[in-house]
Amino acid sequence: MFRTAALLLSVLLLGCGTADWSADEPPESLAAYGLFDGDPRQQRPADGVIPYRLSTPLFSDYATKHRFIKLPEGTAASYQPEEVFDFPVGTVIAKTFSYPAADGLQDLVETRILLHGDDGWIGLPYLWNDQQTEATLDVTGGARAVTLAAAAGPLPAGHEIDYRVPNQNQCKGCHRTKDRELLPIGPRAGLLNADFAYEVGERNQLDHWREVGALADGPATSEAPRWAVWNEPQSGTLDQRSRAWLDINCAHCHNPEGPARTSGLDLRYVQTNPTHWGVDKSPVAAGRGSGDRLVDIAPGDPDGSILLYRLESLDPGEMMPELGRSMVHAESVALIREWIETMEQGPTEAAG
């Protein structure tokens, strides 16, 4: 009965030319979303699918990430100055995790889907098969032994990664608000306000979204927030770059509404109170994650700062973020180390 109704609904939806999936009964195969054109290993977006990037991304074991958004035809996202844009029901956000293949294409591991259904967003992990022809839903995620066919970042070809695909509950672990609503994390003005190399050429993403009708409102791009890029020194001060990195890597939990609110540590870019983002702040429930250190950030003393300790740890009981990395991200650790090292006592300057 329900299945018939769902089928009918999806037929109706198909008739409207929008989507052939339903959040109540998500498709088993990623192909149902119609995201890609041609060989999936090229991760080339289909018509109506917008590829995008974040100026500072979450670190995920040096995986390449291909981000896409597909809005229902004739709809647009609504601009928000600080928060994630408001996306209409029917929006699909996709993120493929891959590593460079020997032939110059990509070895696909997983594609994570965020679906905006009638009852809110849901997160779904799709795992690519060995033939790289199809990705299927597995709510339990799982482990993938990845042997790099080519170098990925500083990792050489042949390097082995114990890659972990988060399960569906773990999606919520990062994407959850206090009201247990699931939300996207990345598509915010400050992180999207950057150029993207589209097939037709380089273009600012906010401009492009407006041109294709995907973004309805908001200020001129020059007036929109533009966050410093963590690894581009000319894009902002060391403080701004570090704060941008901490936001996208940590603030999905460490915000006043997020799962790590109980710690009192708020790592959002917009937080202006240094105590709240960790300066001379005592830990609350860090347990042994404190690593023998007394405060989250000890200005001038990176090796006395719990925050750095947890970024450098690989112990599941100590490491941060808890999910999605199985190795230390040396480059961001270097950034945060330099930031804390050069931090003067009691910095009060706001990053944002």
Place this chain on the structure above:
Amino acid sequence: MTRPSRLPSRLAAAALLSLSVGFAFALACASNAGGGGVIEVGPDAQKQALRALIEAEPGDVVEFGPGRFEFDTTLSLDVADVTIRGAGLDETIIDFSKQAAGTGGEGLMVTADGFVIEDLSVYNTRADGIKVEGTTGATFRRVFVNWEGEPRTENGAYGLYPVQVTDVLIEDSQVRGCSDAGIYVGQSSNIIVRRNKTLENVAGIEIENSTGADIYDNETWGNTGGILVFSLPELPVKAGSQARVWGNKIYDNNLPNFGLPGAIVSEIPAGSGMIVMATDQTEIYENEFKDNKSSHIAVISFTSTGREYDDPDFEPYAEGIAIFENTFEGGGDAPEGDLALAVAEMVGTPLPNVIYDGVENPDRLVDGEVPAQYRVYFDGNGTIIDADLATALSGGQPNVVTDAAAFAGSLPERPQPIIIGEEGTAATAGGAL
């Protein structure tokens, strides 16, 4: 199926087998309220458990069979009114020794209301054992969280760990080996912790920044500190108050502190029976204290830790504390920690049974007196000292008081009994919420 006799025998056997498997599966489903049957030890157990918890419907029981499960990832639950049940605390053991980096640190992470877990053990998690965060209704019943081997700093921080939860019931459970607190209830309200056993943790039981807690009939021994009732600054939920601690056996909590500096409990001196810090409106009565070598009971202000904090809303004083009808035996004979050592300087050893740092909230004073609801009371069962620590630490001559009569009386308004569940009994917690 119309002509089974004509099927080749092997095929027929296979068909029969699949039929009976299907039948068994259907039976298992029927007895398990929509779940996927009892999860048994085996190579697929982890995936089955993950799937059962993800796909559970409200009202389901996710059931584990007996044996030792070895999982390498955190389990999590986000569906309301689900019960996780094992075959018994000694029968069903889920061992998380092999937890991999990037899979989360807890054994079980729960973000769903009306959660019940009972009759199983969680071993060797890399971080916390069972964490419940931001919900209403969490029941832990006959659960054992254990880190095997000697207590080590590398062990997980908390065993049973509800945080920002309303209606917490922890009963008949055990925790051993936590590098922080065995039973740790943080930033929560309406709490019952009863008939549990905590052994060889840094802190046996810790109630922190929580309101309304009945902590009774527990046995806590061999920890660094037995029972802590704390309020800490710089937390979203600030004040802790309204705890009633009675009928507990608190003894031999003399384990050297193996917590890491940085964690507040790492400052707990070995030999601490019970510490009330910065928490208000708390009664401690009819407990048995024995052989806690530093102090059986300490009542202190957060300022006595010497820790700095930046939180204008935090009120660091322990106010409205009543201690009566407890028994004390031995203890106070080998004190550790600044406070106990300072007291030893004043009055020698063994120390008085109750040590009060004497730090009062200056904002409370009315005509130089602390109003009745905010005083520290003691009934003279045992010995007490008001060490006037603030004066002592500032180099002045402390006004030390050891006469129990100075603390006579009781709280005009006593903390209220905790009631969980709509029928007014704690036994309905979780199920009926």
